[in-house]
Amino acid sequence: MLEVKHLEKSYQKDKPALTDINFSVEPGTFVAIIGPSGAGKTTILRSLNQLIKDDGGQILLDGGDLRTANKTQLRGYRRQIGMVFQNYNLVERLTVIENVLHGRLGYKSTLAGMFGRYTEAEKQEAMTLLEKVGLEEFALRRCSELSGGQKQRVGIARSLIQHPKVILCDEPIASLDPASSQTVMQLLKDLTTEFNIICIANLHQIGLAKDYADRIIGIRHGKMVFDEDSDMLSEEILETLYDQNVTEELN
CATH class of the missing domain: 3.40.50.300 (P-loop containing nucleotide triphosphate hydrolases)
Structure with a gap:
């Protein structure tokens, strides 16, 4: 609570x-x-x-x-406590899955975070979350190539991989x-x-x-x-x- x-x-x-x-x-x-x-x-x-x-x-x-x-x-x-931002707060030059995995940085040492050392279990979980937000096919695409609604769904997946309360x-x-707004709101509700x-x-x-x-x-x-x-x-x-x-x- x-x-x-x-x-x-x-x-x-x-x-x-x-x-x-x-x-x-x-x-x-x-x-x-x-x-x-x-x-x-x-x-x-x-x-x-x-x-x-x-x-x-x-x-x-x-x-x-x-x-x-x-x-x-x-x-x-x-x-x-996960955060979803108005301006997405993504690293545009990195791939979708790399941005999702950034949600695990709070669990990493400084060195592991700097070098992007994620476990296979974390990578698999990132893919599972991308499937939930409808972006599994975009996992290896750079975030700079996505629409605004897609970027926001990446942000949601990134927050979920923290295992937030x-x-x-x-x-x-x-x-x-309007269409993307409804998609994001329904996703948050679900x-x-x-x-x-x-x-x-x-x-x-x-x-x-x-x-x-x-x-x-x-x-x-x-x-x-x-x-x-x-x-x-x-x-x-x-x-x-x-x-x-x-x-x-x-x-």
């Missing part, structure tokens, strides 16, 4: 970015975080794996607090066309269930959040204003979140 308790963050004095954020997520749950630009969605995600240092609260993964972990403990926690997705479909993991995605696409996420958290001015099953998201809540009528986004 992932538990966030009373999370606080300010970048400037008297201008809180996050105020008293509280939620918990069970394995097998796909959560979408929505809200206007600057609401604090990315700050939450970056706090969850401590890419930024927040100011107070607790971030508990199976009872252990990431905020108080030392460097060695934090490295262990980060192995359990949690996958964090920062605007994973922002750069994709893999969350199959691997019994927690998936948390920041999204601007309200309709897709409602269609694919099990649960939606709404953030406004760094505060939680909504946390319910996705089918509970209403026009009234959206107007509160965005200060405007966004009814068409639900369709």
Whole structure:
């Protein structure tokens, strides 16, 4: 289980970015975080794996607090938290399978990581994951040759080879066309269930959040204003979140 308790963050004095954020997520749950630009969605995600240092609260993964972990403990926690990025964060000149195998670097010594020393079992697992995301035929192709949707699926496979308990997705479909967006969202939903993991995605696409996420958290001015099953998201809540009528986004 992932538990966030009373999370606080300010970048400037008297201008809180996050105020008293509280939620918990069970394995097998796909959560979408929505809200206007600057609401604090990315700050939450970056706090969850401590890419930024927040100011107070607790971030508990199976009872252990990431905020108080030392460097060695934090490295262990980060192995359990996969990341999927808006800009893919791939090494374009390397092959698809090499990029997937980079998800194992957290388990390697510095020397083994530098020289790409992966076991046959790891290579086989990478191929199995590429099959799951529909890219097994592209394993030896350079990532620079792929479409945006294909690159994002490589990123998903790379996160899964970490054997994560949690996958964090920062605007994973922002750069994709509508068809690729639906493919990626369906894949995230299916893999969350199959691997019994927690998936948390920041999204601007309200309709897709409602269609694919099990649960939606709404953030406004760094505060939680909504946390319910996705089918509970209403026009009234959206107007509160965005200060405007966004009814068409639900369709």
